[in-house]
Amino acid sequence: MKTNTNYRNLQEQYLFKNISDRAEAYLAQHPDQRLLRMGVGDVTRPLPSAICEAMHRAVEELSHAETFRGYGPEEGYLWLRQTIIDNDYAPRNIDLTTDEVFISEGAGSDLGNLSELFAKDNHVAIIEPTYPAYADASIMAGREITFLPCHAENGFVPDLPKRRADIIYLCFPNNPTGTVLTRDELAKWVNYARENRSIIIYDAAYESFITQPNIPHSIYEIEGAKEVAIEVKSYSKSAGFTGVRCGYTVVPKQTGLQPMWLRRQCTKYNGTSYIAQQAALATYTPEGHAGIRANIDFYLTTAHLIKDRLQHMGYEVYGGENAPYIWCRAPHGWNSWTFFDHLLNDCQILCTPGVGFGASGEGFVRFSAFSNRQDCEEALKRIQTLA
Amino acid sequence: MKTNTNYRNLQEQYLFKNISDRAEAYLAQHPDQRLLRMGVGDVTRPLPSAICEAMHRAVEELSHAETFRGYGPEEGYLWLRQTIIDNDYAPRNIDLTTDEVFISEGAGSDLGNLSELFAKDNHVAIIEPTYPAYADASIMAGREITFLPCHAENGFVPDLPKRRADIIYLCFPNNPTGTVLTRDELAKWVNYARENRSIIIYDAAYESFITQPNIPHSIYEIEGAKEVAIEVKSYSKSAGFTGVRCGYTVVPKQTGLQPMWLRRQCTKYNGTSYIAQQAALATYTPEGHAGIRANIDFYLTTAHLIKDRLQHMGYEVYGGENAPYIWCRAPHGWNSWTFFDHLLNDCQILCTPGVGFGASGEGFVRFSAFSNRQDCEEALKRIQTLA
Numbered sequence: 001m002k003t004n005t006n007y008r009n010l011q012e013q014y015l016f017k018n019i020s021d022r023a024e025a026y027l028a029q030h031p032d033q034r035l036l037r038m039g040v041g042d043v044t045r046p047l048p049s050a051i052c053e054a055m056h057r058a059v060e061e062l063s064h065a066e067t068f069r070g071y072g073p074e075e076g077y078l079w080l081r082q083t084i085i086d087n088d089y090a091p092r093n094i095d096l097t098t099d100e101v102f103i104s105e106g107a108g109s110d111l112g113n114l115s116e117l118f119a120k121d122n123h124v125a126i127i128e129p130t131y132p133a134y135a136d137a138s139i140m141a142g143r144e145i146t147f148l149p150c151h152a153e154n155g156f157v158p159d160l161p162k163r164r165a166d167i168i169y170l171c172f173p174n175n176p177t178g179t180v181l182t183r184d185e186l187a188k189w190v191n192y193a194r195e196n197r198s199i200i201i202y203d204a205a206y207e208s209f210i211t212q213p214n215i216p217h218s219i220y221e222i223e224g225a226k227e228v229a230i231e232v233k234s235y236s237k238s239a240g241f242t243g244v245r246c247g248y249t250v251v252p253k254q255t256g257l258q259p260m261w262l263r264r265q266c267t268k269y270n271g272t273s274y275i276a277q278q279a280a281l282a283t284y285t286p287e288g289h290a291g292i293r294a295n296i297d298f299y300l301t302t303a304h305l306i307k308d309r310l311q312h313m314g315y316e317v318y319g320g321e322n323a324p325y326i327w328c329r330a331p332h333g334w335n336s337w338t339f340f341d342h343l344l345n346d347c348q349i350l351c352t353p354g355v356g357f358g359a360s361g362e363g364f365v366r367f368s369a370f371s372n373r374q375d376c377e378e379a380l381k382r383i384q385t386l387a
Numbered sequence: 388m389k390t391n392t393n394y395r396n397l398q399e400q401y402l403f404k405n406i407s408d409r410a411e412a413y414l415a416q417h418p419d420q421r422l423l424r425m426g427v428g429d430v431t432r433p434l435p436s437a438i439c440e441a442m443h444r445a446v447e448e449l450s451h452a453e454t455f456r457g458y459g460p461e462e463g464y465l466w467l468r469q470t471i472i473d474n475d476y477a478p479r480n481i482d483l484t485t486d487e488v489f490i491s492e493g494a495g496s497d498l499g500n501l502s503e504l505f506a507k508d509n510h511v512a513i514i515e516p517t518y519p520a521y522a523d524a525s526i527m528a529g530r531e532i533t534f535l536p537c538h539a540e541n542g543f544v545p546d547l548p549k550r551r552a553d554i555i556y557l558c559f560p561n562n563p564t565g566t567v568l569t570r571d572e573l574a575k576w577v578n579y580a581r582e583n584r585s586i587i588i589y590d591a592a593y594e595s596f597i598t599q600p601n602i603p604h605s606i607y608e609i610e611g612a613k614e615v616a617i618e619v620k621s622y623s624k625s626a627g628f629t630g631v632r633c634g635y636t637v638v639p640k641q642t643g644l645q646p647m648w649l650r651r652q653c654t655k656y657n658g659t660s661y662i663a664q665q666a667a668l669a670t671y672t673p674e675g676h677a678g679i680r681a682n683i684d685f686y687l688t689t690a691h692l693i694k695d696r697l698q699h700m701g702y703e704v705y706g707g708e709n710a711p712y713i714w715c716r717a718p719h720g721w722n723s724w725t726f727f728d729h730l731l732n733d734c735q736i737l738c739t740p741g742v743g744f745g746a747s748g749e750g751f752v753r754f755s756a757f758s759n760r761q762d763c764e765e766a767l768k769r770i771q772t773l774a
Contacts, residue, residue: 001553001586002506007647017653042457052450055662056443062630063439065759070429070629105492105632105660112655113500116527119389136654140503166388199388236657242457243449243661245492260394266404267523268499270623273492273660274630275442372452 006142015132015356016040022340023350036379038306038367039350041175041325043240045298047279048291051239054282058275072271075262076103076248080277084248087284088233094220100252102265103272103280107205107234107247112137113268114201114230114249117260118167125165127158129176129354129361131203134169143167149360150177156318156327157185160192168193170219171203173210176357176366177327178303178319180215186222193228199255200229205247208238208296210322226252237324239283239292246276299324302376303369309380310367324369327354339365347382393529402519402743403427409727410737423766425693425754426737428562428712430627432685434666435678438626441669445662459658462649463490463635467664471635474671475620481607487639489652490659490667494592494621494634499524500655501588501617501636504647505554512552514545516563516744516751518590521556530554536747537564543705543714544572547579555580557606558590560597563744563753564714565690565706567602573609580615586642587616592634595625595683597709613639624711626670626679633663686711689763690756696767697754711756714741726752734769 023035061067075081081101089096104110115137124138128147138145146165148158156179161168170189172181181189193200202219210217219229231250235241251261282288307320316329330339336353343349343365354364371379410422448454462468468488476483491497502524511525515534525532533552535545543566548555557576559568568576580587589606597604606616618637622628638648669675694707703716717726723740730736730752741751758766 001584002509003644003647004504004506007504007650010650040458044452044455044457046452046455047449049450052446055446059439059442059446062434063436065431065433068431068433068627068630070431070627071427072630106657108657109496109655116503117391117394119391122389133654136650140651140654197388240455240457242657243455243459245657245660257390260390263394263397263523264527267520267527268496270493270495270629270632273632273663275662276660 004140006140009139010136015352018356019350019352022344026344033348035344036347036349036371036375036382038371038376038379039352041237041368041370042242043237043295043370044372045240045295047240047244048288048295050285050287050291051279051282054278054288055275058278062274069274072274072277074266074269074271075099076101076272077277080281083281083284089218089220092218092221094218096220096250096252099262100250100258102249102251102261103277104247104249104269105245105272105276106236107203107232107249108133110232110247110249111201111203113264114261115141116264117257118199122166123163124167124169125161126169127171127174128359129357129364130169130171131175132357134201135358138167147358147360150174150179151360152316152318155179157181160188164196166198168198168200169203170200171205173206173323174319175206175323176325176352176354176361178321178323178325180210180212180322183214183216183222186216186219190219190222190225190228194224198228199257202229202231204231205234205237206323207233209300209324211300212322215322220250220252227254230255230257235280235283238296239280240295241276241279244276244279246272246280299369302371302373306367306369306376306380310383313384320369326367326369328365328367330363330365334363336362336365342386343383347379347386349379349382391527393527396526397523402739405743406737406739409731413731420735422731423734423736423758423762423769425758425763425766426739428624428755428757429629430624430682430757431759432627432682434627434631435675435682437672437674437678438666438669441665441675442662445665449661456661459661459664461653461656461658462486463488463659464664467668470668470671476605476607479605479608481605483607483637483639486649487637487645489636489638489648490664491634491636491656492632492659492663493623494590494619494636495520497619497634497636498588498590500651501648502528503651504644505586509553510550511554511556512548513556514558514561515746516741516748517556517558518562519744521588522745525554534745534747537561537566538747539703539705542566544568547575551583553585555585555587556590557587558592560593560710561706562593562710563712563739563741563748565708565710565712567597567599567709570601570603570609573603573606577606577609577612577615581611585615586644589616589618591618592621592624593710594620596687596711598687599709602709607637607639614641617642617644622667622670625683626667627682628663628666631663631666633659633667686756689758689760693754693756693763693767697770700771707756713754713756715752715754717750717752721750723749723752729773730770734766734773736766736769
């Protein structure tokens with residue numbers, strides 16, 4: 001048996017595992033210390049009661065013969081797919097059919113698995129810094145990658161690739177920089193993809209954090225995008241589902257890829273948990289929606305607080321307006337891991353080193369607003385002493 | 388962008404979708420009729436209360452800040468992995484470490500995704516008839532396949548492949564024939580794989596239905612299997628989790644593939660639902676275990692009933708002893724779909740056409756014991772009129 005040798009081209013270790021290993025090592029040496037986690041992008045607020053009630057009801061249904069449910073459709077229950085269209089797309093005048101919406105147990109899986117739909121010899125362009133999984137999935141498939149560097153000089157908005165790209169990964173609001181694209185900036189990418197017959201994989205996991213008016217919430221707000229874009233959405237950050245597991249992916253028929261993705265899911269996926277789908281449905285009820293909005297607003301307030309205070313201390317910071325992330329330049333010309341280590345060892349704070357999101361992230365760290373207010377205040381106080 | 392052209396080599400439609408389309412078409416023309424579902428392998432018994440209570444508690448934890456849980460480890464919570472080793476492996480003198488056990492949202496995903504670990508140019512051998520996804524996943528990866536036909540003449544036990552196989556898919560107790568392998572028969576495969584440096588992907592989803600003594604419950608009961616076998620397990624059939632979604636896969640370090648699978652999961656998977664993992668844990672408590680055993684025993688009694696009655700009617704039947712499936716030869720020399728259509732149109736019974744599991748399944752249908760007793764009795768009565 002021959003293994004997939006492309007795996008040998010992967011960098012040694014996955015970013016978040018690397019961070020947690022360093023944290024564990026620190027705690028092993030300092031068992032009395034408590035770390036303030038301002039790093040990993042995991043939510044911390046409990047689920048709104050309307051969502052928990054929906055899950056309790058779903059569990060109850062599974063416990064009685066009359067209401068028991070086994071396998072659902074591989075692409076997700078129709079009631080959820082229709083609700084998504086009615087709430088997330090129709091109000092923005094985006095016309096989708098239910099067979100273009102695929103429920104899954106999370107955006108992370110879809111973003112990785114979509115890679116299978118394409119031939120090996122496609123050239124990939126990936127916005128950078130970014131979530132490392134786009135590049136890793138492309139490396140596993142043996143594809144060449146051009147990174148599209150985002151830095152303070154271009155306002156963290158990537159330039160069109162110099163080398164023609166077949167597959168383009170974009171993520172807006174961006175993780176980790178917090179950048180959003182205007183309608184015109186996004187239209188530039190849709191037009192590029194139409195002219196070059198490229199496909200855009202659009203990670204919109206942080207869409208619900210957009211506060212600024214006139215920023216597109218979906219790539220399909222741009223004319224022609226249904227021909228060239230797959231949009232991946234998650235309930236993880238918007239509704240706190242990182243432990244529940246539910247997301248969805250839109251594959252418009254006009255991309256030509258809808259039958260392939262359906263086939264892929266019917267072959268390698270047996271459908272999403274009934275309980276998780278009922279939880280997702282509950283996010284669209286008035287009570288559920290109010291509950292998740294309250295959590296998002298809480299995180300956004302935290303983000304603004306972190307940004308303001310760091311700015312006040314003299315740090316160069318970005319993001320934090322339309323995203324739960326603050327992108328902060330390391331002081332004293334330090335590199336990302338040096339700043340990370342100072343924050344860990346001197347302040348007992350965990351952040352995410354920017355270079356972990358790609359070479360253009362070097363010299364930055366990402367702070368996350370997914371913490372409780374008390375820890376956040378305490379962390380900011382400690383950073384003050386560092387500065 | 389170039390698509391993965393291997394998808395063009397897939398057969399038109401996925402078996403179970405095809406069946407449900409025919410059922411829908413029948414019901415559209417006969418809206419007053421009710422179909423007796425003796426086909427698709429989905430469970431029907433409600434979840435035992437101990438398991439539902441565990442899920443209610445997990446939901447409750449997610450609803451409070453103090454007990455909220457977000458992302459878990461990509462490979463699953465340690466408490467579940469350790470419990471699996473202690474209960475499913477240690478009592479059989481199988482020595483595994485927790486990092487060799489990977490929790491997932493289902494065996495279907497793992498069986499499909501494992502394909503990624505291998506180079507394209509591996510020759511695949513697949514037991515046949517079988518679950519269509521092994522072949523479909525191999526076709527999607529562009530691999531050549533040798534099928535290992537199982538028929539009445541070889542007692543549904545496959546012969547070793549004539550052409551050297553790099554990757555071997557085995558499934559025992561077998562879906563759809565219900566066959567099990569003795570220790571000696573399984574050892575023959577392990578030895579073959581050791582001699583040929585092949586990898587066996589061993590689908591043991593129906594392991595808990597084994598009633599016969601001295602039948603191996605895990606491939607690791609065979610000496611040397613840890614060097615050459617990946618074992619995929621599911622809570623779907625054993626605990627009724629088809630709607631809950633949880634399974635696990637064992638990738639022993641001796642296969643050399645454990646670091647690759649860990650990397651794959653850390654890149655393309657964000658961990659299994661906390662609620663589903665708590666549900667899986669509850670299957671190992673005395674109450675949970677008693678509950679799932681009662682369901683398995685119910686299905687096995689149904690399987691014996693179907694087998695006995697069909698045999699009595701003069702049908703040639705196999706399986707049904709160590710598996711929830713009865714493999715039945717179509718009467719009158721009919722092919723699988725002809726028998727399927729007769730059962731659908733004349734008896735309003737849904738079965739699964741054997742040919743859907745591969746060419747060697749032609750002339751058979753699969754009856755499933757995952758039905759309620761009343762429907763089963765009624766179905767058998769109707770089949771009597773057909774005969």
